[in-house]
Amino acid sequence: MGQATWSTIDKFFDERLTALESVGITRDRLILDPGLGYFLGSTPEPSLTVLANLRSLKTHYGLPILISPSRKSFLRTLTGTDLERIGPATLAAELHAASQGADYIRTHDPAALSDALTVFQAIENRPHSDGLSGAGPYCVTTT
Template sequence: MDERATPSPVGIRRPSLVGIVNITADSFSDGNRFLTAQAAVTHARRLRSDGADVIELGPAASHPGAQRVTADEEMGRLADVVDQLVAEGIPVSVDSFQPATQRFAAARGARYLNDIQGFGEPARYEELADTDCRLIVMHSVQRHGPATKVRTDPTEVCRGIEEFFAERLAALETAGVRHDRLVIDPGLGYFLGSGPEPSLRTLAHLERLKARFDVPVLVSPSRKSFLRTLTGSALPEIGPATLAAELYAARSGADYIRTHDVAALRDALTVFEALEMAKEGGW
């Protein structure tokens, strides 16, 4: 099964929906809710029934001030969950920048590896080339540790994102990673800057990013800080702003949208497509 976006009846590419399951104690969004294997699997099944094409498991938080989690701890949190979901035929992505965790996930049948540092260790590229996983290469502003707020000018941010992917994708492909295994994520929220402008500029230029690199693009505006800053909404009220950003990303050609609320986005896309069909006279 290819989880990439598929054409709708009116020619709009409906993105693949990536449902987020945080197996952490300190996620800013839902920490400690799915820390046990049973809770994580139950939530993953619910997201899948809501329309998720892929379930992404996050064994460690990445926000500023997040607890440091060792690779052994990550693997302990993931093991039973990955095994159960893979056994049920559910496509799994694992969100970790730790090499040992990535090896573990690939060996257990994960279809995607999502690295918030953008696979920053060239010595591992030949090893990555030998796996079957698709690699979600996230734009990272520093090589070691979670990304931090280091840029403020939106134009500089966009230029930096393109330079990052030009260098990183070339290096991965030179090492033998097939082009069709690569997915890029420009990063949003604190990964780009302290204010909303860099994230807004990045979302507004998704089509340019897709055209330049000719690989699928994943975005994850869900509940991000830039939306809360922009709207003045607290986390429990950020759902409408999240949905607006996700719909904009879908309209701009995002191939994957990583979200906490799969059902809301599924329904919004269904209505959006129905309206487009009516506009074209197909309804």
Template sequence: MVHHLASSEVPWRRPRLVGIVNITADSFSDGGRFLAPTDALAHARRLLAAGADVVELGPAASHPGAEPVTADEEVRRLDLVLDQLVDAGIPVSVDSFQARTQQFAAARGAAFLNDIQGFPDPGRYAELAGTGCRLIVMHSVQRQGPATKVRTDPRTVLAALERFFDRRLAALQAAGIDSERLIIDPGLGYFLGATPEPSLAVLAELHAIRSRFGVPIMVSPSRKSFLRAITGRDLADIGPASLAAELYAASHSVDFIRTHDVAALRDALTVLTALDATRGASR
């Protein structure tokens, strides 16, 4: 079981910011807004100007009730957007669990592949080893998608998380994928269960999780269901809660934060960095 590490023992590091561009018709937060390539590109540029280090393109929604999207449609949605960002030298992540979409993204120069199923097919590991992409391996209580009806004890979730990453990281590395290319995402919100407690437990153990597995960690609390459950806020008013969870994650050794609101998180991190530098200078 992961053991808690007090926050006073956790060193400060500034995470890289991953700005989300949903090229979808039904994403829970902004479905349909960036479906057209011109709109997606404009939003990607806004995120970069706001301080994003990486732009992540999501060609399909993963929330409960989202319509299935074929790999052909995912590729069509990504086509012009991915090429223009890569040609401009921008690090791009593609969020898809479909093999054909991942193959397309890797061939077109994506720097990261983000799989909400955690790359479950060992038959593809040799192919993935040859891409050179960094792989974001996500944990979920249900391997095939959001665990919308699961009400799980947080201790059970943490134990399952450990077992999953122990096995999956070992299998990927045995297939020739260097640990430096691997990033883990413990999953939050619907991916862990129908109540806030599993997500809170995972956030509380972030530093210990990273220390155990020795690879970079990404989190994405932005606009997640567990924050709305805790605060009682609607989606339109969930920005402050998202920022609080993101800052907590930043102070607990995460390497990447995937977010909808890059500007707010960048500014908050800038203030924290200045405070940390001032504290260090006064010692």
């Protein structure tokens, strides 16, 4: 896909969804995985753009979102961290994805993500000063 931009990502999914629907595969059988890392480009920017726009992607296509930032190269490039120490960066990306409405998060460390989501959800479900509460339930899948 090269150095992806938001318009190329959008075009990519429009084409794929049209092709699937043309052979009778309905949207209720689909999960959207926007991909991260080298699939999108050689720098962190396209992956960061996808993560920053997950809620828009989900709203635009009306499909559940699967995201898998776990141990991806863009995180290592961004932080300068090696694979053995990439856990905190992975967890930050996973928590952001959850906060943006990702329905499924594929991870290498389900226990850490589960604990982090438990704390995150406990905080989000507390009343906010504006009278609203936050996020809903999250699903953790393993690699």
